Amino acid sequence: MSRSLTPLNQPNSPQKSRAGGAARPTAPVLAAPPLDYTYDGSFEGLLTVLFAIYDRKAAPNSIQPLGAVQGGLFTQPLLVETHEATAARVWEGLLRHMTAEARTRLFHAFLSEQPDRELLIFRYADLAMRSAQDIAENYADDNVRRVAHLAQQMGREKHRMEAFVRFEKTSDELFHATIEPDFDVLPLIAPHFTKRYADQRWLIFDQRRGYGLYYDLHRTDIVQFETGSAAPRGTGVSATVLDEREPLFKVLWQTYFDHVNIPERRNMKLHRRHIPLRYWKYLSEKQPRETRFEPIKNKRPATE
Structure with a gap:
């Protein structure tokens, strides 16, 4: 399955929304018998499927990625080959029916990995193309x-990943982090880390999905491990490839958190709400302490 950091590999730039006074084009009537569609699992592939639906005028019974196809006894799903130019045409064409913000929501819905995300995106787009008004806030639907x-949900997960990623420095000056988010948020967090850590090489690896982001001081790219290769496992890299100062950095980070903690204001219920337990295994401050915590004795004795 191919992946892109932004839809259609386009740069993150503001898109022009449909002019408010422009007439909405009418979507074709889907009069042909419904079909089952299948595609390569990429967002560009799904956009190509949307084009095929209206080109054939055949509504979808199902839209399934390759590898997860469940065909019927008497029918075979129609395989739609991905075409970048067609996908770009559909992506730009959506702005004639919805705002740029609403269009971005469709990309986020795709990254959510919900089992029926393809049909959901089709229904949303079809509704937008057949409505005389903007549907973005029609929450009755x-x-x-x-x-x-x-x-x-994607926005919350993106925010948490940007806050909870912890890097480890390797001996070859690469900063590595392993994550396992609930949703496929790597394409959404790429701009944040590219801008914030522009002066160092880094790799953020999504252990659940088997791919990552790699920044080489010039650009951020998708890196994917081949099937059968030794992909990173666990919550970090092997200690044999870490920088020799990395254990010290970990202790300093833990010591900092210990000293800024105020025991009298401890509220674990609120703490777990802001930092859910599923993220703790990747946070240095949540790992067992290698050195015993000792409060800083810098308070002056009380004078009478």
Whole structure:
């Protein structure tokens, strides 16, 4: 399955929304018998499927990625080959029916990895193309409500990943971090880390999905491990390839958190709400202490 950091590998730049006074084009009537569609699992592939639906005028019974196809006894799904130019045409064409923000929600819904995300995106796009008004806030519709909810979930997960990623420095000056988010958020966090850590090489590896982001001081790219190769496992890299000062950095980081902690204001219920337990295994400050905590004795004795 191919992946891209931004839809259609385009740079992160503001897109022009459809002019408010422009007439909305009418979507073709889907009068042909419904079909089952399958594609390569990429967002560009799904956009190509949307084009094929209206080109054939055949609504989808199902849209399934390759490898997860469940065909019927008497029918075979139609394989739609991905075409970058067609996908770009569909992506730009969506702006005639929705705002750039609403279009971005569709990309976020795709990254959510929900089992029925393809049909959900089709229904949202089809509704937008057949409506005389902007549907982005039509929360009475179940499809609009679900897409908005998924976009909110993706936003929260993106924010948490940007806050909770902890890097380890290797002996060859590479900063490595392992994550396992609930959703496929790597394409969303790439701009943040590219801008914030522009002066160092880094790799963020999504252990659940088997791919990562690699920044080489010039650009950020998707890196994917071949099937059967030794992909990183566990919560970090092997101690044999870490920089010799990395254990000291870990102790200093833990010591900092210990000293800024105020025991009298401890509230674990609130703490778990802001930092869910599933993230703790990747946070240095949540690992067992190698040195015993000793409070800093810098307070002056009370004078009478």
